[in-house]
Amino acid sequence: MSTHAQMPGMENRPEQRHAAFPFLDLKAQFASIRGEIQAAVNKVLESQNFILGPEVRDFETEVARFVGSEFAIGCASGSDALLLALMSLGIGPGDEVITTPFTFGATAGSIARLQAKPVFVDIDPSSYNIAPGLIPAAITAKTRAIMPVHLFGLMADMDAIVKTAEAAHLAIVEDAAQAIGAGWNGHAAGTLGAVGCFSFFPSKNLGGAGDGGIVTTNDAALADHLRTLRVHGSRNKYSYESVGMNSRLDALQAAILRVKLRYLPAWTAARQRNANRYRAMFIENGLETYIQFPADNVHQNHVYNQFVIRLPERDAVRRHLQQAGIPTEIYYPFPLHLETAFAHLGYSKGDFPQAEAACREVLALPIFAELTEDQQASVVAAIADFYGHKITC
Numbered sequence: 001m002s003t004h005a006q007m008p009g010m011e012n013r014p015e016q017r018h019a020a021f022p023f024l025d026l027k028a029q030f031a032s033i034r035g036e037i038q039a040a041v042n043k044v045l046e047s048q049n050f051i052l053g054p055e056v057r058d059f060e061t062e063v064a065r066f067v068g069s070e071f072a073i074g075c076a077s078g079s080d081a082l083l084l085a086l087m088s089l090g091i092g093p094g095d096e097v098i099t100t101p102f103t104f105g106a107t108a109g110s111i112a113r114l115q116a117k118p119v120f121v122d123i124d125p126s127s128y129n130i131a132p133g134l135i136p137a138a139i140t141a142k143t144r145a146i147m148p149v150h151l152f153g154l155m156a157d158m159d160a161i162v163k164t165a166e167a168a169h170l171a172i173v174e175d176a177a178q179a180i181g182a183g184w185n186g187h188a189a190g191t192l193g194a195v196g197c198f199s200f201f202p203s204k205n206l207g208g209a210g211d212g213g214i215v216t217t218n219d220a221a222l223a224d225h226l227r228t229l230r231v232h233g234s235r236n237k238y239s240y241e242s243v244g245m246n247s248r249l250d251a252l253q254a255a256i257l258r259v260k261l262r263y264l265p266a267w268t269a270a271r272q273r274n275a276n277r278y279r280a281m282f283i284e285n286g287l288e289t290y291i292q293f294p295a296d297n298v299h300q301n302h303v304y305n306q307f308v309i310r311l312p313e314r315d316a317v318r319r320h321l322q323q324a325g326i327p328t329e330i331y332y333p334f335p336l337h338l339e340t341a342f343a344h345l346g347y348s349k350g351d352f353p354q355a356e357a358a359c360r361e362v363l364a365l366p367i368f369a370e371l372t373e374d375q376q377a378s379v380v381a382a383i384a385d386f387y388g389h390k391i392t393c
Contacts (some may be wrong), residue, residue: 021366021375023327024203028370029267050251059254060214062261066136067180067188069196070218074149076231077182078177078199081213082110082147084247085173085195088215088225091116091144094192097173097218098138098153100130100136101335101347102355103251107149107175108336118345119143120337122352128308128362130153131354132160134169148187150299152331152364153205153305154295154339158184158192173197177213180206182266183301190216200257205271205305206264212253270369271304274376278307278365281380285389306331307367314361317386324382329364341376 064072090299093115101120108118148156172193178187190196200212233244292310335355337347
C-alpha cells in the first residue's frame with residue numbers, strides 16, 4: 001500500500017503538525033553529560049564485567065544513601081522490582097493485595113502473575129493516588145499487603161496507609177516507579193513500607209539507557225532474600241534454595257545511572273521550577289478556572305515525573321494542542337479494572353468513578369528539566385487560545 005494512502009477514519013482527523021519540541025527531550029539531557037556517560041560505559045567495556053559486579057554494588061549503595069534506606073537491590077526493570085518485592089513477602093495463590101486501578105499495568109500485573117488477586121480501591125480526585133479512607137473496607141481475611149502507587153512523582157498519604165496496614169498486620173509495597181526523590185512528611189519514597197520499588201525506564205526522572213529497576217528495604221532478611229530471588233533463587237552456584245527468576249541489573253545500566261544520580265537533585269529542582277512556572281502562567285492568564293493543577297502541599301515533595309492537569313474538555317484541548325504542534329500524553333486512558341487483562345476480577349464500569357473520571361480528564365504537559373520558559377509559554381498560549389483568552393506571558 002502506498003505510504004500516502006489514507007487509512008480508514010483518517011478523513012475526519014485534524015491535520016497533525018510536528019511538535020516544535022518533544023514531550024521529553026532525552027537528547028538534551030544526554031548532551032549535557034555526554035563525556036561522563038561515555039567514560040562510564042567505556043570503563044565497563046574495558047572491564048568486560050557486565051553482570052552485577054562492582055558497578056551494580058556501588059550503585060545500590062548510592063541509591064540506598066539517596067533515598068535513606070538500609071538496603072537497595074538492583075534488578076532488571078521496575079516491573080520486576082514489584083514482582084520480586086511480592087515474592088520476597090511470600091505473596092502467592094489465593095492472597096489479596098489492595099492497590100489502585102489508576103496506574104500502569106505492571107502494578108496489578110505483578111500481583112496477578114503470582115496468582116494472587118489485585119483488589120482495587122478508588123483514588124483521591126486531587127492527588128490521583130489511592131484513597132486511604134477506602135482501604136479498610138477492602139480488607140478481608142485473605143489480604144496480605146497494600147500496594148500504594150506514588151503516581152506522577154507525588155507520594156500517597158502514607159500516614160493513613162501505614163496506620164491502616166499496622167492495624168491489620170499487612171505489609172506495604174510502595175510502587176515508587178515514578179517517585180525517586182519524592183517525600184512525605186520528611187520521609188522518602190521507598191522507605192515507609194516493607195519494600196519500595198523503583199523503575200529506571202528511560203522516561204523516568206532517573207532513567208537508564210534501557211530497562212532497569214531497584215528494590216529498597218530496611219529489613220536485612222528481606223534484602224538477603226531479594227538478592228537470591230533475582231538470581232534464580234541461588235546463593236551459591238548451581239544450588240537453588242527457592243524458585244527465583246533472572247532479574248539482574250546490568251553493569252552498563254548501573255554505570256550510566258551512577259552518573260545520572262549525581263545530577264538528579266538538580267534535575268528535580270528544575271522540574272519543580274517548571275511546575276511552579278506553569279501554575280503562575282496559567283493563573284496570570286486567567287486559566288485556573290478551567291484547569292485543575294497537580295496537588296502539592298507542605299507534607300509532600302512532588303518530583304514531577306509528570307505534570308498532569310485536569311480539564312473536562314481534555315480530548316478537545318489535546319486535539320487543539322496537537323494542531324499547534326504541542327506534545328502531550330495521557331496517563332492513563334483506561335482504568336485497570338476495565339482492561340481485558342483484569343476482566344476476570346469481575347469489576348464493572350462505575351465501580352471506581354473517580355479513577356474512571358480521571359481517565360477521561362487528565363492531560364500530561366511537558367515538564368522535563370531542560371524545558372525552557374519560551375516552550376512553556378507556547379503550551380500555555382495554545383491552551384489559552386482554546387478557551388479564547390488573550391495571553392499575557
